Amino acid sequence: MKRYGLWLLLGMLVSLPASAEHAAVNREAFAQPLPGLDDDLQRERFFHGRSLFRQAWVVAPSRDEAVDGLGPLYNRISCIACHPKNGRGQAPASDHEPLRTLLVRLSRPGRDAHGGPLPHPAYGDQLNESAIPGVAGEGRAHVRWQEQFVTLADGERIGLRSPRLSFSELNYGPLDNVHTSMRVGSPVFGLGLLEAIEASTLQALADAPKPDGVKGRVNQVWSVERQRLEAGRFGLKSNQPDLRQQIASALHGDLGITSPLYPEQNCTSMQQDCRQAVSGGAPELDALQLGDLHFYLAHLAPPPRRGLDNPEVQRGERLFNEAGCAQCHRPRLTTGQHPLYPLLSARQIEPYSDLLLHDMGPGLADGRDDYLASGREWRTAPLWGLGLIERINPGAGYLHDGRARTLEEAVLWHGGEAQVARERFKALVADDRRALRAFLQSL
Amino acid sequence: MCRSKAWLLALLLGAASVQAAAPQPVVVLTSYPEEMMTRFEEAFERANPGYRLQILWRQGFDALPYLRQADQGGVDVYWAPSPGNFKRLARDAGWQPLGVDLDGLPPRIGAIALRDRAARYQATELAGYGFAINPVELAKLNMPAPRDWPDLLDARLRGRIALPDPARVGFAPVLLDIVLQAYGWDKGWALWSELAGQSRLVSRGGTLVSDEVASGRSAVGVSIDFFVASAVSNGEAVEFIYPAHGGLNPAHIAIPRQARQVEGARAFVRFVLSSEGQRLLADPDIRKLPVRPSVYADLPAGYHDPFAAARQGAYAYTDDRSRERLALITSLFEQWLGQPHERLGALWARVHAGEAQGRDLTAVREFLSVPPIDEEQAMSAPLLALFAQRQDQGMQRQSASDQDALGREEIAWQFHSARQQAQAERLLAAMGL
Numbered sequence: 001m002k003r004y005g006l007w008l009l010l011g012m013l014v015s016l017p018a019s020a021e022h023a024a025v026n027r028e029a030f031a032q033p034l035p036g037l038d039d040d041l042q043r044e045r046f047f048h049g050r051s052l053f054r055q056a057w058v059v060a061p062s063r064d065e066a067v068d069g070l071g072p073l074y075n076r077i078s079c080i081a082c083h084p085k086n087g088r089g090q091a092p093a094s095d096h097e098p099l100r101t102l103l104v105r106l107s108r109p110g111r112d113a114h115g116g117p118l119p120h121p122a123y124g125d126q127l128n129e130s131a132i133p134g135v136a137g138e139g140r141a142h143v144r145w146q147e148q149f150v151t152l153a154d155g156e157r158i159g160l161r162s163p164r165l166s167f168s169e170l171n172y173g174p175l176d177n178v179h180t181s182m183r184v185g186s187p188v189f190g191l192g193l194l195e196a197i198e199a200s201t202l203q204a205l206a207d208a209p210k211p212d213g214v215k216g217r218v219n220q221v222w223s224v225e226r227q228r229l230e231a232g233r234f235g236l237k238s239n240q241p242d243l244r245q246q247i248a249s250a251l252h253g254d255l256g257i258t259s260p261l262y263p264e265q266n267c268t269s270m271q272q273d274c275r276q277a278v279s280g281g282a283p284e285l286d287a288l289q290l291g292d293l294h295f296y297l298a299h300l301a302p303p304p305r306r307g308l309d310n311p312e313v314q315r316g317e318r319l320f321n322e323a324g325c326a327q328c329h330r331p332r333l334t335t336g337q338h339p340l341y342p343l344l345s346a347r348q349i350e351p352y353s354d355l356l357l358h359d360m361g362p363g364l365a366d367g368r369d370d371y372l373a374s375g376r377e378w379r380t381a382p383l384w385g386l387g388l389i390e391r392i393n394p395g396a397g398y399l400h401d402g403r404a405r406t407l408e409e410a411v412l413w414h415g416g417e418a419q420v421a422r423e424r425f426k427a428l429v430a431d432d433r434r435a436l437r438a439f440l441q442s443l
Numbered sequence: 444m445c446r447s448k449a450w451l452l453a454l455l456l457g458a459a460s461v462q463a464a465a466p467q468p469v470v471v472l473t474s475y476p477e478e479m480m481t482r483f484e485e486a487f488e489r490a491n492p493g494y495r496l497q498i499l500w501r502q503g504f505d506a507l508p509y510l511r512q513a514d515q516g517g518v519d520v521y522w523a524p525s526p527g528n529f530k531r532l533a534r535d536a537g538w539q540p541l542g543v544d545l546d547g548l549p550p551r552i553g554a555i556a557l558r559d560r561a562a563r564y565q566a567t568e569l570a571g572y573g574f575a576i577n578p579v580e581l582a583k584l585n586m587p588a589p590r591d592w593p594d595l596l597d598a599r600l601r602g603r604i605a606l607p608d609p610a611r612v613g614f615a616p617v618l619l620d621i622v623l624q625a626y627g628w629d630k631g632w633a634l635w636s637e638l639a640g641q642s643r644l645v646s647r648g649g650t651l652v653s654d655e656v657a658s659g660r661s662a663v664g665v666s667i668d669f670f671v672a673s674a675v676s677n678g679e680a681v682e683f684i685y686p687a688h689g690g691l692n693p694a695h696i697a698i699p700r701q702a703r704q705v706e707g708a709r710a711f712v713r714f715v716l717s718s719e720g721q722r723l724l725a726d727p728d729i730r731k732l733p734v735r736p737s738v739y740a741d742l743p744a745g746y747h748d749p750f751a752a753a754r755q756g757a758y759a760y761t762d763d764r765s766r767e768r769l770a771l772i773t774s775l776f777e778q779w780l781g782q783p784h785e786r787l788g789a790l791w792a793r794v795h796a797g798e799a800q801g802r803d804l805t806a807v808r809e810f811l812s813v814p815p816i817d818e819e820q821a822m823s824a825p826l827l828a829l830f831a832q833r834q835d836q837g838m839q840r841q842s843a844s845d846q847d848a849l850g851r852e853e854i855a856w857q858f859h860s861a862r863q864q865a866q867a868e869r870l871l872a873a874m875g876l
Binding site: 025026027028047051054056057058059062063064070076077078080081084085096098100130133140168169 | 465470476477478481485488492495497498499500501502504505508509516517647651654674676677678679727728
């Protein structure tokens with residue numbers, strides 16, 4: 001950024017509210033609009049987007065034309081189903097339970113025309129367990145857990161469960177030679193602020209030297225609207241360039257809803273009933289609806305931090321920094337100019353993420369390349385709101401597939417570039433681990 | 444792909460398919476929100492591992508034609524707060540006997556039947572109508588919580604009430620009817636005119652009314668209890684008041700005559716009506732009123748018990764005779780009060796200002812308060828038949844058209860409204876107000 005540009009940005013930062021957070025810490029804490037969204041028309045748009053996010057979609061044809069077009073293949077019938085109360089989903093406890101808020105990505109070795117994963121020829125890029133009447137669902141996935149134990153320096157043993165995936169009731173032939181990757185629904189607040197971070201900021205973060213073998217890089221992913229490769233920032237592997245595409249892609253993949261970005265039904269060439277099913281419109285989600293959904297998700301505020309005066313929280317924060325966690329879970333970032341919404345621009349935010357890809361080691365690897373992201377790389381998960389998950393989404397798991405039942409388990413799964421930080425965590429005494437936990441619970 | 448990645452091979456192998464005995468699908472058509480259905484789906488499948496629910500979602504107006512298809516859409520269970528649909532499908536012989544034990548489930552509450560005489564459908568839960576309040580905002584206005592409908596006309600609440608628009612919000616037509624039954628046609632409509640004139644009309648219901656009240660933009664919102672109770676249990680600063688003249692909306696469950704998975708359907712009906720299923724209704728994200736009185740003893744303190752309230756005389760409102768006129772009174776509200784809402788609000792403001800000066804504005808009030816038709820006209824069979832068709836088609840909002848009889852009625856009501864308001868305006872102007 002040129003020097004005068006920096007001064008301009010600093011000047012704006014001074015004139016804006018200090019915090020992009022709201023005040024609520026109740027079970028609706030992930031559903032609050034950003035402070036400053038006061039205008040009646042803006043609030044109306046926010047609530048309209050919220051209705052769409054909570055909307056159960058309907059099988060076409062229907063008199064409810066604005067919201068018909070579910071499927072033909074789908075996972076759940078609404079966005080909120082996988083992001084309960086705008087928060088985290090959870091993995092099934094056993095192989096007898098359905099996936100519900102967890103989905104399975106599928107791909108074959110290789111890349112598509114834009115460098116993304118190569119979909120399975122019969123099942124596409126995601127297992128859709130459900131289908132509308134007259135169309136067969138793709139099949140069922142089952143998760144079985146295997147437990148292993150890690151012993152900390154003070155002798156405490158912590159169990160870590162890793163998933164084993166299997167399939168049944170496959171309706172479109174064998175699912176062989178396939179890469180799979182399980183994902184639980186992620187929190188959806190603060191996304192507009194992350195969207196407003198300039199690509200140059202991400203690149204600068206990647207380029208900056210870091211200790212402990214930490215690197216970090218920016219994914220380069222295909223923009224459907226702009227027809228070019230751009231910095232990735234959304235999705236667990238930063239495989240979406242912006243929030244609109246993230247929303248449209250999720251609606252297409254999870255609910256089977258077509259949109260201006262994904263106008264074709266989510267049927268493969270081998271799914272004839274799916275291809276012949278009645279459509280809910282062309283597209284099913286129109287540009288106005290996509291805009292309202294984008295507006296809503298862009299303006300969902302991150303919840304406020306709590307317990308800042310608590311000495312244990314303060315000690316935990318020091319330990320977090322000393323362990324090296326903050327190298328990737330960057331406490332503070334500054335947004336640039338959001339292309340659509342000025343309220344999101346030039347803000348100091350505390351996402352506790354650098355939005356970069358990092359090698360997380362073999363334990364978390366899914367073996368699935370996604371543009372520049374390798375099978376071992378994941379985007380640094382933002383930690384804001386982490387401390388409210390237990391209250392808002394009891395039973396939710398942490399990490400990409402919900403395998404970690406506690407924050408301690410989540411830390412202990414870190415490997416690769418986070419190996420050094422994990423070893424420092426293992427060396428902490430119980431009292432320090434409690435303090436670190438208190439800090440994480442304050443986010 | 445890097446060949447040295449041995450773990451990748453393990454992942455590929457790990458994804459091999461396995462075959463397991465598949466649970467039998469039970470297709471449930473509903474209009475309940477995802478959060479509620481997910482709770483019931485999880486609990487039902489845990490208790491009945493041989494079955495798997497497939498949820499089809501349709502609003503009430505959309506569900507009726509779906510269930511009237513040749514194969515009734517392949518639906519095994521219909522479960523929804525749409526009493527009219529259950530009655531209509533019963534008339535069409537669209538249900539089969541429920542075939543489950545209804546012991547412990549009263550057939551009535553107050554004036555409302557909880558199942559039909561042949562037990563082809565049964566209420567599963569109740570929702571109560573009333574007022575969402577923001578205690579902090581009311582304290583600022585120095586006024587107590589409203590206890591009944593006329594309290595909403597308190598001058599301190601002018602401009603501070605969120606009123607769901609009956610033409611746009613699914614649960615609101617019954618609100619109109621509760622007041623009309625409680626106070627009679629003339630007094631009831633006079634109350635609605637003045638209340639509408641001093642309220643913000645909210646075009647989407649449910650949580651939007653709670654949001655308006657929780658945010659303090661409105662001090663009171665007319666609503667249905669579970670939206671507000673859920674907001675309360677999620678920590679929002681709102682409360683719910685059941686008015687002295689309240690009303691209940693039952694949701695029912697039924698098994699279509701052509702259901703394919705009858706045993707699975709019965710298993711689901713049994714589960715919903717069981718103590719376990721009924722207790723699920725108290726989940727913080729659901730908060731509805733069970734129809735099994737015995738479970739109230741297990742619910743959180745302060746949980747509204749409509750059976751206890753009914754024993755003390757509440758819930759005299761009956762949906763038996765007025766259910767058929769909901770589309771008519773909804774349209775009457777829209778043509779007379781809803782469409783000219785801005786003008787109506789301005790006129791009522793002038794009336795209130797004049798009365799604050801001690802002026803007698805009885806004549807002006809008359810112009811604003813008398814509905815386009817009287818109760819006898821509203822009970823005429825041909826008129827009700829016209830609107831019954833709309834009710835059958837799901838109360839969908841349509842523009843009035845002079846090409847059909849119903850539209851011509853609506854246009855006449857609009858004209859009545861315009862004429863009466865013009866008269867009121869002239870009178871006010873003549874009085875210098």
